[in-house]
Amino acid sequence: MKQHQTGPEQQVWRDPRAIALLMAATLTVMANATISPALAGLEKMFMNEPNAAFLTRLLVSAPSLTVVIFAPLAGLIADRYGRRALLLVGVCLFIVAGSSGLFLPSLKSMLISRLGLGVAVAMVMTAQTALIGDYFTGNQRGSLMGLQTSARNFGGFLFISLAGFLAVSSPRLPFAVYGLALLYLPFLWRYIVEPGAHKAKAKSTGQVQTDGHPAWAWMLAALAVLQMLTNMIFFLMPTQLPFFLEARGFDSASMTGAGLGVLMLSGGTAALMYGRLKARIGYSGAFALGYGFMALGLITLTVQETYAVFIGVAAMGAGYALAMPNFPAIALQIAPGIRRGMAGGVLTSSVFLGQFLSVFISIPLIAAIGFTGTFQVVSSVLAGMAIVALSSRIWIGKRSTTTASIGTQGR
The missing domain is CATH 1.20.1250.20 (MFS general substrate transporter like domains)
Structure with a gap:
């Protein structure tokens, strides 16, 4: 064990x-x-x-x-x-x-x-x-x-x-x-x-499925919306970073390539730690840490220095890598075994819908308030999401402690 x-x-x-x-x-x-x-x-x-x-x-x-x-x-x-x-x-x-x-x-x-x-x-x-x-x-x-x-x-x-x-x-x-x-x-x-359990369930008709959460469909829909929003925000990097760097007077071609390379490497490294982090701080803690890093990354990009670009994209990559594994992990936990395909399909669709919508929302926003204003607004949204996730972790922790205390007194 x-x-x-x-x-x-x-x-x-x-x-x-x-x-x-x-x-x-x-x-x-x-x-x-x-x-x-x-x-x-x-x-x-x-x-x-x-x-x-x-x-x-x-x-x-x-x-x-x-x-x-x-x-x-x-x-x-x-x-x-x-x-x-x-x-x-x-x-x-x-x-x-x-x-x-x-x-x-x-x-x-x-x-x-x-x-x-x-x-x-x-x-x-x-x-x-x-x-x-x-x-x-x-x-x-x-x-x-x-x-x-x-x-x-x-x-x-x-x-x-x-x-x-x-x-x-x-x-x-x-x-x-x-x-x-x-x-x-x-x-x-x-x-x-092919998993044997799935074969057996697929062949049976009228079988009552007892695993999964009773409200899994609504919870999956909420997860899909949050994942779509997360991807809309993250996709600012590959779609808007070249134009942001050009507006700042940097060599857009070379800096974009280097920046996206740092983005992927930092994300890949952070994701290696997800399993151990999640075991210690739970889903809400991983969300809080992930969105916190993403907020820090966007606000750092607004600093008029070359080093800030690489620090900013590294924080964005790490934060995204810590938040994203939560979505399929939670979906697989709440969905019935015979509906895991549907859960995976809905989440897959939400990832790419977020990427697709990102351009249509970010371009008008940038035209209205500029890159700096956009990054500040989105960073504030991410910080709020991190605070909500952290608050839910604290509330769940207090509730668990109280329940344990009541159970001890009862014994």
Whole structure:
């Protein structure tokens, strides 16, 4: 028992299913940003096509649209027909749709392939979340949620760096990065098995499901809204950081690349500590710490110094990495076992909806009050969210102490 409490990460690393799920997690971060280094080259390559500038930029955000639409449906498929097939088919579609930009003849055909890539990402993320809930419980599940976020950050750093290197030779070559998922397939095929409990429940009809929280659907909806808001705020970094740096007089290209690199590395490092932190301070404590770091990061960015940029993005990355694992961890805890696919689909959809809406909300706000004003306002919102989370932790702690005291007196 002591080993389970003190070393859940070590136990997770011994399980090949966990390694397979972490490999799948690295794929999801490829969806949007991997081809970013190639956008300028693609615009020049297809400059004679109508609306080339618009279509080129749409290539980055297009997968988000289909993820938002298809992820809940993927959740229903996972619950009805199983998780393993959904994951494997999603990875295969990811390889084909992602790497097809190597040879597609036009921006419009590339755009269609990117929409297909979004369907693949919805399938992979939804199945992966459900499988984590099926395979693991307790501290192991919490540790794996943190490791998942870490894998996405470190994977993103590696894949975007590789894409940038390949884009120097040809704007088509970054699409080859998606083909790396082909190396994952044998491992996933061998170690991802359909959970036996899910098979039994899926076959039974009219069975009363007793696990999960009675109000899980409402709680899941609240989690999805909060996760959407969190992603709307965090997506200020990749979408607005280049323009913010340019307005401040920095070399936007080099500083943005370095800043986003720091963002991912700090997030990946912080996520490695999530499992142990959550075991000590709980979900509300992790939310308070995460939103506190994000608030500190945004307010630090308003300081007119070069070092402040890197401190600010590092704090944003760390805070986001500490807050985000809470959402699937709580969802898997409250949702019935036969509804984990739906829970994963709803959360997947909310992530990408937040990313998609971020631009439409941040641009008018920046136009009205500027970058500094926007960062100050959003930082205040984050600080308020951190205070609410901290207050709930203190209230829960006092309530638990009082209950324990009453129980002791009763004995």
